[in-house]
Amino acid sequence: MSETREGVDITILARLEALLFASRRGVSLAELARALELDAEEVEKSLKVLKKRYAADDHGVELRxxxxxxxxxxxSGYLEYVSRIRRVYAKKLSPSQLEVxxxxxxxxxxxRAEVERMRMKESSAQLRDLVKLNLLNxxxxxxxxxxxxxAEFYEYFQLEDISELLSDNR
Amino acid sequence: MLEVSLPNFEGPLDLLLFLVKKKEMDIREIPISVIADEFMKYIELMEELNIDLTSDFISMASQLMYLKSRALLPQLTPQEKEKFEKEKEELYVSVEEYQKLKTVENFLLKRMEKVGELLSAIAETDGKMSELRDEALKKIHTIFRNLLFEMKRVDRVYKLSSPRYSVDEKREELMKISVAPLYEILRANDKLEMITTFLAVLELVKLGIYTVGEDGMFRRRRAA
Incomplete structure (x- = not known):
């Protein structure tokens, strides 16, 4: 069995890479662990190794x-090239959508009633559009x-978790 | 002529927050009667400027006037006093909550400005949004309703016999415009003319030659 310098099985790295490449909307740690029949701790360790490898300058993609x-x-440095073959930029949201x-x-x-109570504004159109954009479930x-x-909400705003958003003095 | 510049308040809480910020005080430190009076002052100003007020503004205004009347009553029974304090607290909490909401919204806005730097799944759903945004549709609705209302008032004063218009003629006329407020375009002496113009506007939007923005402007789209 060959291992990386960090002590991770390279066949696991390869399997992990295959799963991540094939998933369109990203995969959770639990899903990866289930698919690889490994415990989450081991998967996380491998993810970190993979992430570090892709961070190197000879890669155009990164794991996040x-x-x-x-x-x-x-x-981000390569988006300009990608934009030559497909649309890259995400839709901008309106102030009222951001408020919702x-x-x-x-x-x-x-x-909806709670959102409207907080904003004191009609909110059904915004909620509907945000669901359509996959930003709300x-x-x-x-x-x-x-x-x-x-999950797309976190991706869109590049947030790792909710505490990043709600911690004080933002 | 007096020129007034007024920020656009989307809802009553935006106005309340603006008034509180202007005072540079915590809302709890401002007497409720002062808040109520200033709120009413702005509502009147907005009405004078023909700004469309949603029912949320009216209900907040009446709530504030009610609280003001309570605050001015010399004697309240202990139960009444307790009720008053509770209602005041509800108002404070909703303003404070809204303030927090605005902070989070600002954070999201700043993030969004960097969002283009990430290739994400959302870019792929982009094309599915309808041509006119909901905000624009709401705006058109408001403009149309206001015009109808104005027309009713004019109707009471005098009646005009109206010439006939066709949608085609109106469309030709509209095609000369590059950008103009929809309100001005639709304003007419009679309902039939207004509706004819409106149909011509809709046709041009559907054909993709013109669009109506959230700002209520009817404008020619740039050739793709």
């Missing part, structure tokens, strides 16, 4: 984690719908 999901991203996202971020799981709870931040 947002909201608990790992994915390969094009390094902020309300959901503060409250966690929230209903919507699910039924009892008689009403509840909204939560999606």
């Amino acid at each position: 984690e947002f909201g608990g999901r790992w994915r390969f991203y094009v390094k 996202l902020a309300a959901v971020a503060i409250k966690g799981e929230t209903t 919507r699910k039924r709870k009892g008689r009403s719908f509840v909204y939560t931040l999606s």
